[in-house]
Amino acid sequence: MDMHREGWLHAGGSVSLSDVYRTIAVRKDASQFRRALAFFGPGYLVAVGYMDPGNWATSLAGGSRFGYTLLVVALISNIMAIILQSLTARLAIASGRDLAQACRDAFPRPVAYMLWLLAEIAIIATDIAEVIGTAIGLNLIFHIPLEIGVAITALDVFLILYLQRLGFRWLEAFVIGLLAVIAVCFAVQIGLADPDWGEVIRGFAPTTEIVTNPEMLYLALGILGATVMPHNLYLHSGIVQTRAYGESLEERREALKFATIDSTVALMFALLVNASILILAAAAFHATGRTEVAELGEAHNLLAPLLGMAIAPTLFGVALLCCGLNSTVTATLAGQIVMEGFLHIRLAAWLRRLVTRGIAIIPAAGVTIFYGDGGTAKLLILTQVVLSLQLSFAVFPLVLFTADQRKMGALVAPRWLTAIAGLVAIIIAALNVKLLVDFLA
Template sequence: MPPPSATDALPQGEFRSLSESHRSVVLPAGAGAFRRFLAFAGPGYLVAVGYMDPGNWATDIAGGSAFGYTLLSVILLSNLMAIVLQALSARLGVASGMDLAQACRANYSKPVSIALWVLCEIAIIACDLAEVLGTAIALKLLFGLPLTWGVLVTAVDVFLILALQRFGFRRLEAFVIALLCIIAGCFVFELFLARPDPGAIMRGLVPTPAILTNPAMLYIAIGILGATVMPHNLYLHSSIVQTRAFGTGSADKREAAKMATIDSTVALGLAFFINAAILILAAATFHTAGRTDVAEIDEAYRLLAPSLGMGAASIVFAVALLASGQNSTVTGTLAGQIVMEGFLHLRLPTWARRLVTRALAIVPAVLVVGASGDAGATQLLVLSQVILSLQLPFAVVPLVMFTGRPAVMGDLVSPAWLRGLAWVITAIIIGLNGTLLYGML
């Protein structure tokens, strides 16, 4: 392995992000561009998982049934913002040899780093909450398991993660991509049955002022933003790009950053299709039939079969939901490990870290489900995505700052146009969050 460059060296006493997988994926020497891209491909799909987790389902179903195709433009804009931010995240990991959490710890005072860590943990718990509820709802729909028991069963997936990690990072990526293909295939089938209006879809991709002036629409729109651009994914991506054993010279890093950007852009294109498909399905099936009140995942499950005229429609929907929940569990585990190690320089066994995070999500889920039933579960799903959106600035601002600093990035410092675009995206995120808080107050 080549010696680290100045920007690839970690402070004394630090350890590598995800050290058990660091530079574990060997790149073919002397291979053509396509073969090298295939060797780089994978981290983008782990990141894309977070952009189509069960929290997205709740906000997309609510948005599609209530407002038809109107909020498609929010999904599109959120996805475009995500592409830019994830490219910056990958660039940081490649150029500096640090993940975002390590960069925060190295560049900020201890109180600021601790505050950022707490905020990031809140975001991960909110994300894990969505995974818990989504998986529990899928188990109930497929096997009739009571929702409370389904929430408790999700603790078992800790052992699934541990088993997958033992087979190496490449196998973990293959598992995730296989589940993504299942989800995409399910929605191709659902859209074939729903036969949405192509003209309405195209009109929905164009933003309308009503999104900002209608409080109910704005609430769901910000939920979609929070469900699409996820704070923990920025920490995750900056770490897992370092699983590739690219060289540490300037040209090697530029190639790695380019390949990682292409990888995540393609993967996020798949995430856009799935998110848009959920909203389009809800709009074509429920909104056009006058059912603008469908906001719960299990209600959508019950109505799909009679609305589309095929019993398999509901089963396929639930299978996709289960695959989504399990996929999100994998990436949530990795993100939790990265954040704790990076901010606190603290290592816990993976099983212990996962159990702690899962317990913090299970407790509120059990309490809400026990008190208010299935309706409360869906409301909690939407709320979790709004919480994620409110946490976004605390991850995005440091990311944009670090990637614009030559001392951190070396030759891969973001050019002026990219920094400007990133700050515009940051301003939009902060502005939407401020609008939401003003409306809530």
């Protein structure tokens, strides 16, 4: 139900993700802890997008090339993500709309269609990264050729459909289970790599070199694009509405509090994984003079001789495959939210998934066949920079909506939060302009 309509050009009608909308009960008579547990889950689906295979490529390249220097970028990106994801939960709970529906209802049709097209480009870029990452994971563990692995990724639609039929909680449990596997894999690998922890701590300190060095800035923006991802803003604003939290102001305030806690904790977990990838690359590759490692396959092959343990590359491959599978789930949901929210088009879940995956498979398969591992690494990093360039077109509307009391009512974002989020949006836009200038120059 829409609580505040007067600030929108068009009145909202349909609900977000109608097949799972308000399907998870939040019992009023339960303890506060149990009510908080009811909101546990969506944040981890969002966190998946902050550690997808594209993120691996940028973090590996950044760690091997510049050591621990870009850790501060991972930290700042994560702080930006926490702020922006809290706004998406606020938008959904206050207005009853996901970000795609809000854009459709707030802007003239031509503007809304342009934003839809940009959102679709971002999802395709995300999906390309997942196709390549999953294919490389299959290759590393089972020695399946990349070309065949790319084709196999089309079959993940059946896994997602099965989990959705079991219920949204099962989908969340699947994702959280894979996240736990990823965390264990990296914990073991970091222990084997034995990084210089003093250098790790210093890597979280800001340095002007990141902005002045074009190559470092390119990788920094890649990390930013891989961390603060446009499709996650659409995703979170839809899946938070799977909770049946009620319509009163008090119930919605509590829902906003618990949803924000859930996403913040989950994103801090994502930071640990992202930092682990970069630390592993810095300790295993940069410290040994291998400063050009960006291919996931090359990193996998080098880990055993450098760390002295045969299990290290296997753990790397397992974690990568888990990341690819997880990212597939969240990109599917984001694609559904974007298409339904902007266009009011409801495709069957299997058809929507196959169309999106088909568009991603074509460039991924072409690059894999003609350029091999080296080409896939460059394509992975390029997809993350494309995501960074698309980001402003999702962030600015989000900040504008949540600052508008006519749209948000009593849950309008406080001015201090709007000011910080506006600064984040401006920084992202300014960095992207500098990236384009450096690229053209």
